[in-house]
Amino acid sequence: MKIKQVNLRHLKMDLLYPFVTSFGAEYDKDFILVEIMNEDGLVGWAENVAMPTPYYNEETVKTNWHMLEDFLIPILLNSEIHHPDELAEKFAHIRGNYMAKACLNMAVWDLYAREQNASLASVLGGTKKIIDVGVSIGIKDSIEATLDVIEQRRAEGYKRFKLKIKPGWDVELIDKVRKVFPDIPLMADANSAYTLADMNLLKALDDYNLMMIEQPLAYNDIIDHAELQANLKTSICLDESIHSLEDTKKALKLGSCKIINVKVGRVGGLTEAKKIHDYCLERNVPLWCGGMLEAGVGRAHNIAMTAMPGFTLPGDTAGSSLYWAEDIIEPEVIAENGTITVPTTPGMGYEVSMDKVKKYTLYSKTYR
Numbered sequence: 001m002k003i004k005q006v007n008l009r010h011l012k013m014d015l016l017y018p019f020v021t022s023f024g025a026e027y028d029k030d031f032i033l034v035e036i037m038n039e040d041g042l043v044g045w046a047e048n049v050a051m052p053t054p055y056y057n058e059e060t061v062k063t064n065w066h067m068l069e070d071f072l073i074p075i076l077l078n079s080e081i082h083h084p085d086e087l088a089e090k091f092a093h094i095r096g097n098y099m100a101k102a103c104l105n106m107a108v109w110d111l112y113a114r115e116q117n118a119s120l121a122s123v124l125g126g127t128k129k130i131i132d133v134g135v136s137i138g139i140k141d142s143i144e145a146t147l148d149v150i151e152q153r154r155a156e157g158y159k160r161f162k163l164k165i166k167p168g169w170d171v172e173l174i175d176k177v178r179k180v181f182p183d184i185p186l187m188a189d190a191n192s193a194y195t196l197a198d199m200n201l202l203k204a205l206d207d208y209n210l211m212m213i214e215q216p217l218a219y220n221d222i223i224d225h226a227e228l229q230a231n232l233k234t235s236i237c238l239d240e241s242i243h244s245l246e247d248t249k250k251a252l253k254l255g256s257c258k259i260i261n262v263k264v265g266r267v268g269g270l271t272e273a274k275k276i277h278d279y280c281l282e283r284n285v286p287l288w289c290g291g292m293l294e295a296g297v298g299r300a301h302n303i304a305m306t307a308m309p310g311f312t313l314p315g316d317t318a319g320s321s322l323y324w325a326e327d328i329i330e331p332e333v334i335a336e337n338g339t340i341t342v343p344t345t346p347g348m349g350y351e352v353s354m355d356k357v358k359k360y361t362l363y364s365k366t367y368r
């Protein structure tokens with residue numbers, strides 16, 4: 001394929017409920033939507049997962065637009081691509097900027113699948129027809145409010161419950177949740193809110209049969225996490241610290257974690273996500289697909305990736321209706337009893353609704 005055109009659109013969609021973590025609150029989803037076109041006018045779609053603020057990681061919507069416009073799109077345009085993996089090689093000399101690289105890699109994968117008249121899941125090597133999904137529950141005003149949300153999501157059938165924690169919203173929360181829900185698959189995500197000085201507090205979480213504790217320590221650390229993991233019974237899962245297969249190998253070698261949260265945006269795209277998947281599958285390291293509050297296009301990519309056999313734990317990809325009054329894809333993502341059916345139609349398997357895209361677009365630009 002040859003990419004003849006790229007459209008970048010900056011969209012803003014209101015979240016139905018604010019999403020609060022240890023690093024701040026999101027009230028809306030402010031992101032870049034990517035559309036690429038080949039010489040025959042066939043298109044591929046992807047979502048960029050950088051946030052407007054550099055609090056989850058260092059990338060932002062503006063730094064991503066800059067990277068896309070000034071460095072990455074010029075490489076992509078008009079170059080001959082036989083397989084999406086080649087794009088990762090073409091970007092390899094550009095340091096970091098994983099989220100910016102990822103969205104073009106994902107768009108090329110979507111287009112590649114459409115060119116093959118195959119589903120994105122199948123070209124990635126996905127074998128599952130349905131996937132199990134969980135929910136990520138932000139920090140609420142009270143423990144009672146958290147219990148109410150868990151009860152609601154449990155009634156809807158979600159298969160795993162991730163609670164955001166931070167200093168002052170941790171052991172007491174987990175203790176009360178466990179008293180009310182002794183058996184639910186429960187985990188906690190700290191988004192780097194602790195240090196090794198909090199060892200005793202984190203060890204106290206060992207009493208609650210958590211599936212894992214996600215990214216308790218610094219966003220760029222694997223050394224302190226190894227020390228913490230050696231002192232915990234509960235598995236540590238790394239999110240922010242993992243950007244590549246190389247990072248995965250080092251973290252596993254050091255014993256920094258026992259589980260990996262694969263976010264396709266954070267690791268530079270589906271090519272790298274697949275490498276991490278293959279490595280971990282061979283070694284029986286459990287994986288799951290993390291969310292970045294994606295709108296429908298990003299959600300569709302996550303579903304396709306989760307169809308790969310190594311994604312053995314339920315991920316964050318809940319149904320669209322938990323986030324939006326309306327999604328930008330048709331049909332929207334529907335979770336039934338905590339499962340989502342993997343689409344079998346070409347590409348990511350959902351149609352982009354141009355009316356809705358237009359409605360939420362603040363600014364757009366075309367590159368040829």
Ligand SMILES: O=C(O)CCC(=O)C1=CC=C[C@@H](O)[C@@H]1C(=O)O
Binds near residue numbers: 317
């Ligand atoms: O997509 C979702 O449903 C929520 C995913 C989620 O927990 C996160 C989204 C965005 C940034 C982080 O706070 C975070 C995470 O750390 O996994």
Ligand SMILES: [Mg+2]
Binds near residue numbers: 189191214290
């Ligand atoms: Mg996380």
